Amino acid sequence: MKLIFLGPPGAGKGTQASRIEAAYEIPQLSTGDMLRTAVAAGTDIGKQAKDIMARGDLVPDEVVVSIISERIQAADCANGFILDGFPRNLSQARELDSVLVEKSIDLDAVIELAVDPEILIARILKRAQETAGGPRDDDTEEALEHRLRVYEEQTAPVADFYAEKGILRTLDGMQEIDDVTRQIRSALDSI
Numbered sequence: 001m002k003l004i005f006l007g008p009p010g011a012g013k014g015t016q017a018s019r020i021e022a023a024y025e026i027p028q029l030s031t032g033d034m035l036r037t038a039v040a041a042g043t044d045i046g047k048q049a050k051d052i053m054a055r056g057d058l059v060p061d062e063v064v065v066s067i068i069s070e071r072i073q074a075a076d077c078a079n080g081f082i083l084d085g086f087p088r089n090l091s092q093a094r095e096l097d098s099v100l101v102e103k104s105i106d107l108d109a110v111i112e113l114a115v116d117p118e119i120l121i122a123r124i125l126k127r128a129q130e131t132a133g134g135p136r137d138d139d140t141e142e143a144l145e146h147r148l149r150v151y152e153e154q155t156a157p158v159a160d161f162y163a164e165k166g167i168l169r170t171l172d173g174m175q176e177i178d179d180v181t182r183q184i185r186s187a188l189d190s191i
């Protein structure tokens with residue numbers, strides 16, 4: 001199963017993707033996690049991404065496209081994968097398309113978790129307080145508001161891109177965590 005999880009910051013993509021990873025035995029590929037690892041390790045990519053991420057902006061397309069195109073060709077992705085946090089704009093979606101065509105890989109579904117923007121800030125600030133090791137650099141109220149704006153302006157159009165391909169499934173991300181998981185599993189089981 002080759003999947004993309006789409007949704008604004010705080011929609012629950014990471015939580016749900018890790019549940020689907022376990023249930024379907026396919027790796028969750030989070031560009032945010034990969035970039036945070038690079039920042040913590042002080043690699044060249046990490047140095048390039050650090051300040052951009054702290055502000056809540058998007059790191060350059062070529063950085064994430066090259067990370068993901070390499071990663072989805074690894075042996076553990078042979079049966080599928082979940083892209084969590086990628087693509088984040090139309091140009092990344094188009095680049096991903098070319099990589100998938102070149103590798104003869106078909107996406108099965110794009111799962112969009114729809115959440116009322118008003119509850120997102122409260123959700124993320126709560127997550128920040130509960131995160132072991134302290135909040136993320138971009139979990140300040142200012143960076144958060146910026147991340148939500150970036151989502152609306154750059155990432156939301158990605159849903160239309162996949163709707164036109166007929167593979168978008170938009171689900172209600174405001175239900176209880178277990179109920180959202182049930183919705184996702186039933187959407188995937190019907191594919």
Ligand code: AMP
Nearest residue numbers: 031032053056057058059064085086088
């Ligand atoms: P996330 O963990 O998905 O919320 O991502 C945290 C931050 O990492 C984002 O605010 C961006 O700065 C960066 N990032 C993650 N994924 C991407 C992507 N696909 N394109 C550009 N920047 C990204």
